[in-house]
Amino acid sequence: MPLKGWQQDGDHSVAVVWSTVARTPPAARQRLADINIGTRFVATQESPVHENIKNAIVSATERDTRLIMRGLRNTERVLTNRAVEQVLEKEAELGSAVSFQDIPSLVTGVYARVMRRGEVDAGPWSCGMVVGLVNDVPSVRDLINRIMQQAEEIISHRFCGFLPTAEE
């Protein structure tokens, strides 16, 4: 699956991935791996967030995320930091009695400070467990090419087991 035409149109490669998925037989499709993409793209050269955030993502391991606001039925997975620990302490302290009024100063209005100003501890910010696999800050172009190459490897190695053999 070479990325012909990638220079002109970044969406093209995504379209190639999806059209490949769409053409995959249903039995094989059930075995398709999901792709973790949100957190990964935050740590790219073009991502308009502060360098501190990209560095925090690169430095983190898969053990560095926490789930907050579970008791509020508003669960968010975030990268742990001082503010997150404060939220968790508050939630543990209040138990099932916790309400949104108990934590607003800790969780609202923090994204601009975190993402734009690079104040990584200003509040909780979303981050997938895939953060443990993010070890660099490539350009989007290089990242997409890498994803496509890995997808091609998965399709050609894992899916070849679905092809009928000569005896079938």
Ligand SMILES: Cc1cc2nc3c(=O)[nH]c(=O)nc-3n(C[C@H](O)[C@H](O)[C@H](O)COP(=O)(O)O)c2cc1C
């Ligand atoms: C910067 C950022 C902002 C996010 N904002 C939201 C949001 O507003 N609502 C939501 O349901 N999930 C949000 N998410 C969570 C993602 O939808 C996704 O569940 C999470 O990142 C895990 O997927 P991933 O491994 O592909 O990153 C956000 C994630 C990131 C990294």
